[in-house]
Amino acid sequence: MNKKMIAVLGCSALAASMFSMTAMAEELTTVGYAQVGHESDWRTANTQNYQDVFSNENGYELSFVDCDNDHQAQLEAVRNFINQELDYIIIAPIQSAGWDTVLQEAQDAGIPVIIADREIEADASMYDAWVGTAPKDEGVTAGNWLAEYLDGAEANILVIEGSVGASAALGRSEGFNQVAEEHEEWTILDSQSGDFTQAGGQEVMESYIKSYEGQFNVVVCQNDNEAYGAMDAMDAAGITYGVDGDVVLISYDATHDGLQYTLDGKINCDVECNPIQAEIVKGVIEQMEAGEEYPETTLVEDEAFVAPGIESEYATTMTQEILDGRAY
Numbered sequence: 571m572n573k574k575m576i577a578v579l580g581c582s583a584l585a586a587s588m589f590s591m592t593a594m595a596e597e598l599t600t601v602g603y604a605q606v607g608h609e610s611d612w613r614t615a616n617t618q619n620y621q622d623v624f625s626n627e628n629g630y631e632l633s634f635v636d637c638d639n640d641h642q643a644q645l646e647a648v649r650n651f652i653n654q655e656l657d658y659i660i661i662a663p664i665q666s667a668g669w670d671t672v673l674q675e676a677q678d679a680g681i682p683v684i685i686a687d688r689e690i691e692a693d694a695s696m697y698d699a700w701v702g703t704a705p706k707d708e709g710v711t712a713g714n715w716l717a718e719y720l721d722g723a724e725a726n727i728l729v730i731e732g733s734v735g736a737s738a739a740l741g742r743s744e745g746f747n748q749v750a751e752e753h754e755e756w757t758i759l760d761s762q763s764g765d766f767t768q769a770g771g772q773e774v775m776e777s778y779i780k781s782y783e784g785q786f787n788v789v790v791c792q793n794d795n796e797a798y799g800a801m802d803a804m805d806a807a808g809i810t811y812g813v814d815g816d817v818v819l820i821s822y823d824a825t826h827d828g829l830q831y832t833l834d835g836k837i838n839c840d841v842e843c844n845p846i847q848a849e850i851v852k853g854v855i856e857q858m859e860a861g862e863e864y865p866e867t868t869l870v871e872d873e874a875f876v877a878p879g880i881e882s883e884y885a886t887t888m889t890q891e892i893l894d895g896r897a898y
């Protein structure tokens with residue numbers, strides 16, 4: 571076969587592969603995900619889940635933006651998705667407020683928007699679907715479990731909140747406070763934001779120990795990473811916590827490490843918030859693509875876990891089998 575033949579064959583093979591790539595590219599559904607950031611293990615698991623589910627193999631081109639816990643950066647990411655004329659936009663809102671304008675812009679551009687994980691303060695007509703968890707219910711579960719565990723005993727409580735303005739933090743506080751109001755033997759001594767990070771949890775706990783040492787017997791951390799920071803601070807101060815400690819430690823998220831600490835009795839109660847949500851969101855998008863009816867709201871189920879030796883009507887007692895079987 572002469573060189574010219576090979577050159578022609580080469581070009582046609584190249585053209586064929588280009589065509590199939592182009593055809594592939596045209597078939598891919600383009601999705602933008604404006605992610606909160608990378609503040610916690612929960613967030614890492616949620617991000618990985620989206621990258622696994624919205625893959626090219628599954629027919630998607632995912633534009634993923636880590637908005638680094640910055641609301642303005644998140645608005646900009648959404649505006650860029652609009653300018654790129656993506657097929658769908660998914661937003662995990664850093665804060666609940668401040669979404670009306672950009673949601674209107676997406677609606678004017680005819681791009682469906684799905685709000686995921688957290689809630690926003692916007693009329694439901696401003697977006698197309700919501701998939702997430704119920705932070706207020708999580709807060710009520712934490713409060714109900716504490717009341718069951720204390721059985722009337724006095725509680726002097728320190729709360730390390732999540733990120734300021736995040737529905738996950740607002741909801742957990744609202745739910746827990748609702749239960750606390752039913753117990754005049756409970757006092758919430760202080761409640762400050764640790765920004766859902768381990769460093770934030772440690773910093774707030776260190777300041778709490780300076781202000782309230784010897785006065786508190788319950789610490790509520792609004793996510794596992796804050797709990798790890800609070801544990802470091804209490805260790806450094808010689809304050810004991812957990813099933814055999816002086817302080818009852820409650821956390822949220824029930825990530826793998828959080829449940830390991832719960833199994834070890836270091837965390838008394840860990841209220842789950844499930845980050846594995848991408849498959850559900852993909853299902854909604856597929857129904858939208860097919861022009862089918864789709865659920866406008868989908869609640870991702872949560873449960874709660876407690877340390878071995880604790881029996882509860884609100885939570886499951888941790889075992890090694892449960893830990894080994896967890897998806898994240």
Ligand code: GZL
Nearest residue numbers: 609610612687738766793843
């Ligand atoms: C909860 C989620 C929260 C987690 C934190 O739905 O938005 O954000 O509780 C994460 O760990 O940072």
Ligand code: ZN
Nearest residue numbers: 722752753754
């Ligand atoms: Zn009571």
